[in-house]
Amino acid sequence: MRIAIKMGGDLLKGESLNTPLLEDLKSVAKEHSIIIVHGGGDLVTEMAKRLGKEQVFVISPEGFKSRFTDRETADIYAMVMAGEISTKIVGTLQSFGINAVGLSGFDGGLLRAERKKRLVVVGDQGRKMAIDGGYTGKIVSVNGRLLEALMKEGYTPVVSPLAMGLENEPLNVDGDRTTAAVAAAVKTDVILYLTDVSGVLKDGKVIGKISALDVEGLLKEIGPGMSTKIHAAVEGIRGGVGKAIITSGLTERPLTGALEGRCGTVISL
């Protein structure tokens, strides 16, 4: 089986990664081909602050809060994502006997993206304003052959959500959607979105199953973070992925539990 795993930023904070997760990863990697995509937006914000670059956040009319990525921020973003976070994950996986390879979207032309021209945000006095899209992008192609070649040789690709723009500029791309694009490119059987909550919650309870054909109504009832994951999961499934599971990465054997259907929220056709 092929599995794409998104490791959310909440799992990456602190000196080391969650040991039960790593033990489970090692066990699953023995039997299956794995691709990991990581997040880590909060770590970008921390580093930018240390470098004296205050981050600007904007809010969409639908209430989503997002970083405004200007060129300087894009450089810091690349430094943290493809440097600090990627080496931390790859080093940890290597120490657990998993032969991981760190890749940003630049390596082998893995992720190509188009810059967003305009973003609509809520400005002063609640006015809707169009602003420059900055250095954020929408993925237009994934070099699946590179991932196939690495997996065939027994490597575990670790992909940073940093894409190469059409003018070779660094672009900030969403990690959840990067996972979906990567998974669709190599037709994984499943995407596991590992986060810090047990799944998609409604009235305090985990929803066991969501149909990818009928998510619009649900999206109005859940928070923005989960909404992005569900959108991404649906994109992955439309691209040929079997199913997606949103689950906590902070439990004992989180991957095995989700793959055996014992926890998390499953999104499928």
Add this chain to the structure above:
Amino acid sequence: MKLKCPECDGDIEVKEVIEGEIISCKDCGAELEASKDKNGNFELKVAESEGEDWGE
């Protein structure tokens, strides 16, 4: 101030507008961005906006 909708050619009356502001046409529902022409006068163009995926 009276502006023209580039989609349906309808009139749009606004009290004040700032560059980059998004205005909806009441007639056709188009989302329009206020920008300035060469002479510094406001005009409306169809807003180019992207979905919610703005990166990490």
